[in-house]
Amino acid sequence: MTGGTGPGSPEASPGGPGRESGGPAESVPDTSATAPDPPPDRPGAAPRRRGRPPRTESADTRDRILDAAREEFSExxxxxxxxxxxAKSAGVDSALVHHYFGTKEQVFEAAVEVAFAPVLKGRRAVLDAPLEEVGERMTRMILGLWENPVTRTPLLAIIRSAVNNETAAGVFRRLVAGQLLRRIAGRLxxxxxxxxxxxxxxxxxxxxxxxxxxxxxxxxxxxxxQIVERVAPVVQGHLTGR
Amino acid sequence: MTGGTGPGSPEASPGGPGRESGGPAESVPDTSATAPDPPPDRPGAAPRRRGRPPRTESADTRDRILDAAREEFSExxxxxxxxxxxAKSAGVDSALVHHYFGTKEQVFEAAVEVAFAPVLKGRRAVLDAPLEEVGERMTRMILGLWENPVTRTPLLAIIRSAVNNETAAGVFRRLVAGQLLRRIAGRLxxxxxxxxxxxxxxxxxxxxxxxxxxxxxxxxxxxxxQIVERVAPVVQGHLTGR
Structure with a gap:
């Protein structure tokens, strides 16, 4: 994910896939600046990207591949x-997919991490809530993600894949349990x-x-x-009840 | 499992698709005697079997095909x-699978119904329980089925298939919602x-x-x-709370 080019290098930043990357990294050596939704605290994760888009065009290509990957995995x-x-769905050669991401598993992880970004974003609202509101926040966050077609598709991909494949289940465990549940548990x-x-x-x-x-x-x-009304108290009860 | 032939007749009831169509008119038309957990109350279901095993050997073959189907679908x-x-896994020709069950969807339904029989059996314990115990009975029944490797495998098959395939999801809806949940709801x-x-x-x-x-x-x-202790009250709360 990171693997940024050094500052001052001719290829610095303009290329990065960087959705959140605001400023061009010319001076500040912020390697994460161009990473899309960097996975927080992911210890020992191998860098997934094997290449780096030299120009914006390539960043577009990379994004297009990621979009295609999400579509394919969810369908x-x-x-x-x-x-x-x-590759076919993105209109590129397979070699380019390997070049940017590596193996199929690595493409999956990249796609899932992008898809999972809204969850990690919503996590703040849950973690920052008063303890007695965590149940409702958590319920609203998850239902909100499933209600929105844009975020529903990748969640479907994660569920479908995790149910049928141990590699994908591992990604689910790491992301959902590791990044979300353990944090919530930490508050209890x-x-x-x-x-x-x-x-x-x-x-x-x-x-x-x-x-x-x-x-x-x-x-x-x-x-x-109606669902929130019935379910939020249950979720809260699991977290802090008795 | 079904497919009992009429007593004494070498080839009784050779034709009819009818599990429910029973009885070779010859003698005692007890079609259910050898039936494997006939799906209770399945209105308007199309007969699944297109052939009828003429001898016990064939009933064994049919069972072997069903076992293989459950294995394959769950894996x-x-x-x-x-x-x-x-067919390969059962050691028979594909034509024989078609002969006994029809299409892949029909093999799936047959396999799922056999797999689902313990749920329908356990349903009685849930439906007959005092209303304030339904939550615990339901929780114990479902956890019990998942704890037992024999029943877990087909449940895995149902979940895996229902998540990825609309046909299988339809079977899930019909069985779980139609046969189980609606009955429980009926008590509320x-x-x-x-x-x-x-x-x-x-x-x-x-x-x-x-x-x-x-x-x-x-x-x-x-x-x-520990799970029952935490979850049974939640299930009960959903059913009868507030």
């Missing part, structure tokens, strides 16, 4: 998605905090499954506020 | 399973009974996902009783 799941298919200051956070998450994962993935009625068409 | 999910693969005598039953089910589906499918720790290794 087909991990197993049935191929680097060749992603209770001996079984992680189990509590996971049972709370299980309620929300289950709702995602029944409502958005398998689409069982009447839950599939129920009003979001 | 690969619906999309990646083929009739050819099932509340206007939003079905939504309540589905939110309760969502908690259990989510636990199955996090604990058995994606295997996030510490939930994956937590003691079952």
């Amino acid at each position: 087909r799941g991990y197993d049935k998605t191929s680097v060749r298919g992603i 200051d209770l001996p079984d905090a992680e189990l509590r956070a996971e049972l709370a998450a299980a309620q929300l994962v289950g709702i995602a499954m029944v409502r958005y993935v398998i689409k069982v009625e009447p839950l599939a068409s129920a009003d979001v506020e | 690969r999910g619906y999309d990646k399973t083929s009739v050819r693969g099932i 005598d509340l206007p939003d009974a079905e939504l309540r039953a589905e939110l309760a089910a969502a908690q259990l589906v989510g636990i199955a996902m996090v604990r058995y499918v994606i295997k996030v720790e510490p939930l994956a290794s937590a003691d079952v009783e």
